[in-house]
Amino acid sequence: MIDKKTIEHIAKLARLHITEAEAAQYSAQLEKVLHNFEQIAKVDTAGVEPLITPTEIEAYWRDDEAKKDFTAEEMTANAPSRTGNLFKVPPVV
Template sequence: MIDKKAIEHIAKLARLHITEDEAQEYSTQLAKALTHFEQISKINTAGIEPMVTPTEIEAYWREDVVKQDFTAEEMTGNAPDRAGNLFKVPPVV
């Protein structure tokens, strides 16, 4: 079980400020969550193949089609400042 002291230590590592009441509440909540994980770990999964998704999904592939909807001039037309076909931005140091 995760006690209040462990919660306070975790909070300190995460640089979080929690009250005594919050530490006690989080301890109780985490204990409940860990109980659920213990129940899940007891399930016999021998012979069951792992899945990528919880349901069987058929992969849908589409053809990649190269198309150019706009010209470079149209894409940079509304830019406040540009250099040729590029957006001009302030230098970053």
């Protein structure tokens, strides 16, 4: 059971300030969540194969091919300001 004291401890670790009413509310909500997990844990999964993905879609992988589509001059041609083949930007302090 998650009591108010545990909720306050978790809030302190997370550096959250919660009221007494919020602590009681969170305690009740977390109790419901844990109850749901207990129900899920009771489900018999013997003989069920684990899934990597929830669907039967197979990944499509393409071969990586190194290709040069544009030259450095073409890539910087529309730049508002450049120095050689580099973009010129304002200094960052």
